[in-house]
Amino acid sequence: MLITVSAREKDKAQYSRLQEAIDAIPEGLKEAVTIRIKPGLYEEKVTIPASAPPILLLGEDRDGTILTWSDNAHTLGADGEPLGTFRTGTLSVMAESFTAENITIRNASGPGTGQAVAAFVDAGKAVFRRVRLLGDQDTLYTGKGKQYYNECYIEGDVDYIFGAATAVFDRCRLHNKRSRGYITAASTPQDEAFGYVFLDCVITGGEGVRDVYLGRPWRPYAHVAYIRTSIDESITAEGWHNWGQPDRETTSRYEEFASTGAGAAADERVSWSRQLTAEEAASYRIIHILDGWHPEGY
Template identity: 75%
Template sequence: MLITVSAEKDGDFTRLQAALDSISQKDYSEVTIRIKPGVYREKIVIPSDAPPILLLGEDPEATIISWSDNAHTLDEDGKPLGTFRSGTMNIFSKQFTAENITIQNASGPGTGQAVAAFVDGDQAVFRRVRFLGDQDTLYTGQGKQYYNDCYIEGDVDYIFGPATALFDRCHLHNKRSRGYITAASTPEGTSFGYVFLDCRITSGEGVRDMYLGRPWRPYGHVAFLRTVMDGSITGEGWHNWGAPDREKTCRYEEYESSGAGANPSERVSWSRQLTSTEASKYQILTILGGWHPEGY
């Protein structure tokens, strides 16, 4: 099934949510929603019972889904939304894919937690997607998630959550100083949390003292392999979130980091540099527990 969304009124729908709402939950065949270039200012919800959906844009720079809720935004009952209801795009379904689009939370810096993409469904795939925001840009909820050639920006905990999420050749961009890229809450006993393969980290002018991560929960796992890091990354690399006990349980790993921010001799003692044998186990199918993101 193919549906076209166009802001210029030359498609089946002018709004993405209207297109999603038109999909029958009784038909579980895959649906492709082609999104033509434009700025779509709307808050999106994809329910848990939705069939497999592909959101297909033409150009991530020109196909933008944007909203500006944050944790302090009041709902219809006058109560703050909180972090988990602030998302621009909220994905609860299984087997969801997005390509060539931008997902933006336009709330702005200093407004607190403001999620661009709230991804809480298993087997989610993102290719050439830009995630724009400041604090808490990307929430990775349950299941396995795969990000390929994506751009993710923010300042504080801008990739956070419990999922096993693989970031393959992605670009991370730090917007302000003294922040944290990741805040993993990997469940105890989970083999992999966040894995960054062949990524790069850049920053805005003058940005410094950024940490690779801090453990939102005690067993947070984050690994950076062959990642190019600019000088915004602080020497110690990792932060314990003010909870020294988490140093004993979280797993923070690197392998062959390069660039001005790669300083293995200065890293905190409770992080690890992987051996080549250990790093060889970080293969896509192994990380994702045998799930094969089609087309990678």
Template identity: 45%
Template sequence: MAARVITVSQDGSGDYRTAQEAIDAVPLCNTCRTIIRLSPGIYKQPVYVPKTKNLITLAGLRPELTVLTWSNTATRTEHHQASRVIGTGTFGCGSVIVEGEDFIAENITFENSAPEGSGQAVAIRVTADRCAFYNCRFLGWQDTLYLHHGKQYLKDCYIEGSVDFIFGNSTALLEHCHIHCKSAGFITAQSRKSSQESTGYVFLRCVITGNGGSSYSYLGRPWGPFGRVVFAYTYMDQCIRDEGWNNWGKPENERSACFYEYRCYGPGCCQSKRATWARELLHEEAEQFLMHGFIDPDPNRPWLAQRMALRIPHSA
């Protein structure tokens, strides 16, 4: 079935003026992909993709030109949806909240514009399976990118922040992404609760940059005791602290957290001084994390290749 295409433009020249109006127009429990093309502009409105609307693509021309932004924080939330629908606190404060499965975004900026020091201020929360982001930007300070649940793939994306700015308990592969540490803090806060969960974050061939200062950011800390994060073939600039990883003030986390690196490089990559409870993987250990199978494990029902084939269906 051919994808449905609808357009959004704030000047009234499209089908709708806001991203939310376009999402609201998607039929409930839809089985056909809807491509929502956003004209360039800064869209100042919270956006919510409900569980009842799957197979939605948000597409811009360039992420610098198409910005979805809002400024909610964990302690101050204004939203067109009730808190019983979107949640409260950090969970409910995302500028964009995605709960519909098989969501794709490309060439879009997701921003939480709350200033530094505002506390938790999420740019996007993803609570949905099989979601992919291509050439997107995620802007904020604390808790920028909330990969809460499900499986996600991010490619060629830019993610910035300071404290726990990639966090949650999803299974995510971030490939060829640019991670920027704006000030002292922690890149990741992965919250795997037990060794039986298959969740975790893998950063594959990424680049980590900082603000010119040295040794002020950690690669991560375990929000859940079994937090799992892998950095592989990733460049780390001098902003990364020698010890690399933090136990969140709980020595018992050192026995359960799974924090790994594999063939990383750069001035922030200092294996000889890393926390002794984190480690460099052997090749045979790393293999499982270096392939798309980490987020797309069933070869009989693949989702990522199908979605990737639909990346830019401009002829639809």
């Protein structure tokens, strides 16, 4: 296994552990840093600190370059107390600017162990391209800022995409691992126009998986929109769940447009969700959703 980190080609250095490479970045550096990762199993818990410059984690092979750890909410920390959800991330990103490409990020805690985050993303602007995010409950935490996921594979069972960020999922695959689960648990702030927007994505389920919900509102003003999504039979016809709080039916913003497949039951969705018109759906452009920022080339 080999990790190469460089801000400039002439300044390349090599490391065997990813956190070691990140920690070697000089304090105060402003230039973008590329960390190239050879295929291998990297068993470590990694943090990108808030002070880091723009970083690109560039894996050589998505399926063969695996960052993995297995903390869950019940794991005891150094202080002897359970970690809770937000300290379980295999990868935790706090930096203002971050990109990951061609890598697998996994929380291997396993089903039934509770909240166990693979990627904890609390960045200003974050991009994930061709990344696999593997876990069960709470696989991906989107804490804040603007986030873009392109051609990613994301799997889980309960609330496996959750948080307050505005995030675009562009041509991603969402895979449901067990019945009666939930894909999203958005906590979109009331004053944010967009929460999670899925564009041209595919939803699949494991063999025999049924009655999965598209989402439930972690906070009252959750916003989730599925635009031109291929949905298999793992999704329940009613589509959305109110988390046992009927008052959130009046504030949650759940939308679909042109869903296809066995799970695209527009006429059977809960009455408090919406089917967008073609005119409304046309406004769901990446640059508009992300408030003027387009992540191409970022």
